[in-house]
Amino acid sequence: TLVTNHLPTAELQALDAAHHMHPFTTGDELNAKGARVITRAKGVYLTDSEGNEILDAMAGLWCVNLGYGRPEMGQVAARQMNELPYYNTFFQTTHVPAIALSAELAKLTPAHLNHVFYAGSGSEANDTNLRMVRVYWAEKGQPQKSHVISRKNAYHGSSIGSGSLGGMTYMHAQGGMPIPGIHHIGQPDWWAEGGDHTPEEFGLARAQELEEKILELGAENVAAFIGEPVQGAGGVIVPPSTYWPEIQRICKKYDVLLIADEVICGFGRTGNWFGCETMGITPDIITIAKGLSSGYAPIGGSIVSDEIAEVINACEFNHGYTYSGHPVCAAVAMENLRIMQEEDILSHVHNVAAPALHAALETLGEHPLVGTVNKSGMMASLPLTPHKESRAKFAGEGGAVGYMCREHCFANSLVMRHVGDRMIISPPLVITPEEIEVFTKRATQALDATY
Ligand code: PLP
Numbered sequence: 001t002l003v004t005n006h007l008p009t010a011e012l013q014a015l016d017a018a019h020h021m022h023p024f025t026t027g028d029e030l031n032a033k034g035a036r037v038i039t040r041a042k043g044v045y046l047t048d049s050e051g052n053e054i055l056d057a058m059a060g061l062w063c064v065n066l067g068y069g070r071p072e073m074g075q076v077a078a079r080q081m082n083e084l085p086y087y088n089t090f091f092q093t094t095h096v097p098a099i100a101l102s103a104e105l106a107k108l109t110p111a112h113l114n115h116v117f118y119a120g121s122g123s124e125a126n127d128t129n130l131r132m133v134r135v136y137w138a139e140k141g142q143p144q145k146s147h148v149i150s151r152k153n154a155y156h157g158s159s160i161g162s163g164s165l166g167g168m169t170y171m172h173a174q175g176g177m178p179i180p181g182i183h184h185i186g187q188p189d190w191w192a193e194g195g196d197h198t199p200e201e202f203g204l205a206r207a208q209e210l211e212e213k214i215l216e217l218g219a220e221n222v223a224a225f226i227g228e229p230v231q232g233a234g235g236v237i238v239p240p241s242t243y244w245p246e247i248q249r250i251c252k253k254y255d256v257l258l259i260a261d262e263v264i265c266g267f268g269r270t271g272n273w274f275g276c277e278t279m280g281i282t283p284d285i286i287t288i289a290k291g292l293s294s295g296y297a298p299i300g301g302s303i304v305s306d307e308i309a310e311v312i313n314a315c316e317f318n319h320g321y322t323y324s325g326h327p328v329c330a331a332v333a334m335e336n337l338r339i340m341q342e343e344d345i346l347s348h349v350h351n352v353a354a355p356a357l358h359a360a361l362e363t364l365g366e367h368p369l370v371g372t373v374n375k376s377g378m379m380a381s382l383p384l385t386p387h388k389e390s391r392a393k394f395a396g397e398g399g400a401v402g403y404m405c406r407e408h409c410f411a412n413s414l415v416m417r418h419v420g421d422r423m424i425i426s427p428p429l430v431i432t433p434e435e436i437e438v439f440t441k442r443a444t445q446a447l448d449a450t451y
Contacts, residue, residue: 005039009049012037023158036410041068044428044435046415054413057427057439062232062264062379063295066339067428073296073335080331089118089325097330104337105288105303108273113286115309118301118325122263122289123157125300126226129285130161131319132302132312133224133257139311147217149210149225149256152184155233156226156261156287165226167234183217185209187231188239191372191383191391203240211250219254224284229275232264232426235419236374236381244279257284257308263300264379267291267337268346268429271354271377278376284308294336299329345429349378356433360440361425367447369401380425384450394421401450408446416443 003015013034022030037049044067046054059065066073080097087095098118106114117132119125130148137145148165150156156165163171164178167187172178186193186206194202214222225247231237251258260283265275269291272278276286285308289300304312323329340346354377361380365373371385384401386392394401402418409416409423417424427439 005049009037010034012049043067043069044431052413054410054415055435055438055442056415057425057443058415058417059426059428060295061290062269062426063290065267065269065291065429066294066296066336066345067430070294070296070339072339073294073332076331076335077297077328080328084327087327088322090320095325095327095330097327097334098325101325101330101334101337104334105301108337109286109303110274110276110282112282112305112307113303114306115304115313116301117304118299118323118330119289119321120298120323120326120329121157121300122261122287123159123162123300124321125263125287125289125302126156126162126165126261127159128302128319129224129226129259129287130165132285132304132308132317133259135315135317136257136308136311137223139315142220144221145223147181147183147222149183149185149213149217149222151187151227151231153187153189153234153237154184154226154228154231154261156228156263183213185213187234187237188243189231189235189237190240191374192235192393199240200242203243204246206239207243207246207250210247211254214250214254214256219256222254222256224257224259225251226259226261228261228263229265229279229281230270230376230379232379233419235383235422236376236379236424236426238374238376239279244281248281259283259285259287261287263287263289264291264426265376267294268340268349269377269379269426271346271349273346275376292336293329293333296336297326297329297332298323299326299333349429352433353429353431353436354378356436357425357427357431360436360443363440364443364447367444367451369405369447369451378427378429378431381419382423382425384421384423405446405450408449409442411449412442412445414439414442414446416446 017030038046040047046056102116134146150165152167154167156162164182167184188203188206190199190202260276266288270278276283284305286303293299361373369384371383374381399420402421406418
């Protein structure tokens with residue numbers, strides 16, 4: 001049988017369950033209920049095989065910043081496929097899409113970040129970072145300066161390297177992670193862990209855990225610290241204002257490189273081009289992926305400082321991926337950046353989308369089930385709680401209430417993801433106030449049904 005959109009949903013689901021292994025999903029879940037089959041999408045709406053129009057308040061996986069169905073992106077991809085579908089960037093070759101994108105990224109990033117090493121994804125880019133910071137210190141005569149410090153509950157990818165950098169215990173429980181030489185300190189999650197401290201006190205204390213860890217390991221052994229400006233998959237944890245300046249101070253004091261993982265925060269998600277600008281920090285490396293191409297093509301990378309590039313370029317860095325700087329993906333990313341600038345998406349976020357989303361979140365925050373509103377630009381989370389004032393958690397298996405709420409969202413034609421008992425919101429940046437009204441209505445219905 002030809003497998004097309006025209007097959008009945010049940011048949012597609014059966015074939016899917018029989019042959020397709022899904023990330024972060026059990027076969028039992030697929031067999032019991034079947035996966036939702038998404039057939040097309042336009043703007044902020046997905047259409048499923050039953051004809052439902054679903055508002056995607058997650059922009060896919062935090063990536064479809066421009067919204068779905070922009071014809072220019074497909075046209076550029078088709079043109080590039082016909083002109084030069086593939087060539088590599090190894091062994092002293094290059095091509096125009098990789099050159100153009102690198103020069104453009106150098107313009108958009110903070111002044112000292114001017115050099116891009118490409119990957120196919122955020123995971124691969126963080127693997128690059130892990131090796132690159134170690135090679136950097138080795139080339140500078142300090143091969144022992146190789147330990148990397150990250151945070152509990154961080155998400156940096158799924159490969160062994162990036163999953164080890166990440167701090168997800170349920171991932172570490174499988175397949176031999178974390179690898180040696182990676183250490184995790186606490187996260188600046190005041191709402192869940194701050195106790196009686198003020199957010200400012202707590203932010204400072206959590207940042208100072210970095211200093212304690214550096215002193216424990218010996219500064220001469222610590223290569224880098226990695227963190228997401230706002231932790232995304234950990235539950236949209238917006239750090240208190242005291243956190244990042246203290247982290248930056250400590251990194252400088254001990255000559256520890258600072259890696260900002262901008263895979264979610266980059267390209268407008270927090271309201272600026274990069275989350276490090278929103279948090280007022282100056283990293284040595286930023287990781288990019290997702291919003292770089294608005295998810296239309298798989299591409300990621302590491303953008304590194306002039307100083308790191310000088311050291312790495314002086315040796316042969318024995319690292320790279322067949323698809324590093326893939327011409328079709330690079331051309332699509334370039335088109336994404338062109339549209340973002342031509343349509344001034346950041347002004348739309350600043351003047352229209354973020355104010356409307358924040359107002360909507362304040363309304364949802366009044367719901368008895370919602371403990372607080374965590375937000376930065378166009379990413380947010382609503383922790384669900386049985387008791388707002390005491391910031392209490394639901395008893396038993398964490399995440400059951402969040403899961404229930406996600407299911408009610410689905411039933412109401414809305415995608416909100418749940419991380420434990422937190423509902424996550426990260427819509428396309430182009431979302432309009434009218435669409436945000438639809439979001440609020442559907443989200444309220446889902447919260448009411450969960451309550
Ligand atoms: N880093 C962060 C902050 C992420 O959120 C993700 C994915 O969600 C990754 C890295 C991994 O990116 P990818 O899934 O493209 O490998």
